[in-house]
């Protein structure tokens with residue numbers, strides 16, 4: 308179903324969560340040459356397992372190869388392409404023209420997508436990438452829906468991918484040296500320390516060590532501190548503008564984040580395509596509520612629709628985390644991720660974005676081949692859990708607990 312929902316896969320587990328929760332495609336990086344040095348990333352064996360898993364369930368896999376290469380990098384890049392090619396990924400995502408040329412030469416049968424790192428902001432650039440053999444362009448986050456629509460009208464044969472959810476840079480995506488200077492971690496090599504979200508002071512040059520606060524409120528300053536993107540309310544317009552792929556950011560985020568965001572965007576696309584915009588609008592408040600249940604900063608529509616909205620977040624630089632992920636239901640049992648206790652109030656989340664509240668009334672775990680009743684189940688245990696009411700349990704249901712504010 309178009310547009311596809313494209314989810315982040317920071318590691319093998321997250322890939323499986325994304326696919327199980329409805330992603331049409333996932334993107335991931337190898338241990339080298341991608342932009343998420345801290346995302347865990349995949350060994351070749353894991354990549355093979357991930358690609359096979361996704362393909363069996365009808366999902367595509369795109370491999371990021373999007374760091375800006377230096378001369379010395381090409382030997383490694385060539386080796387990487389040669390090793391990954393036989394695993395049959397569906398595309399390589401590149402940002403550097405040299406890398407693009409190398410991929411086209413060494414793996415002409417594999418699609419090339421142009422990364423958002425290439426900062427494509429106009430149809431002329433998209434035409435150039437088409438001529439260079441690209442199948443898809445991931446547009447810069449800075450474009451409006453109108454600009455996206457115009458690009459699609461002018462170059463309809465190139466697929467357009469647009470970020471719809473997740474963290475944003477205060478610079479053109481990744482084109483920023485704050486992290487490089489302040490923590491020697493290069494944002495264009497995937498190692499950004501998100502220095503834009505630190506606190507800053509003013510220092511007069513003849514008074515080193517004297518820090519003048521530049522307070523926007525009593526808790527400090529947030530001059531570079533972006534809100535998170537959430538384009539869910541704009542989905543009908545994005546689809547109408549001809550967007551082919553809706554991208555969720557967050558390869559360093561949790562499996563829980565991947566599951567919830569993927570389910571929500573997939574449900575929204577289904578509603579729009581199968582039942583129409585009014586059905587989508589009716590369910591929108593519930594879907595937005597779900598997106599508040601993953602770790603996030605206050606949300607913004609970003610640059611997609613410019614209103615009198617402030618994109619900076621001026622209250623705090625920390626994340627809002629309201630819910631704790633307790634476990635996932637697989638093969639008739641709960642795989643526990645965080646402690647589950649007897650008598651606690653919990654919430655069940657189903658992949659079709661339905662939720663149910665309940666109380667834990669019994670917990671059994673396996674010990675030495677026998678089932679044993681316990682008062683709490685711990686992370687990494689496999690448990691049977693009884694609730695105070697009948698719940699429509701199904702594969703991949705998620706159990707979570709609302710955290711106290």
Ligand code: SF4
Pocket residue numbers: 475476477478480481482483484485486494499500501502503504
């Ligand atoms: S420091 Fe902030 S603006 Fe700079 S690359 Fe990192 S996330 Fe983007």
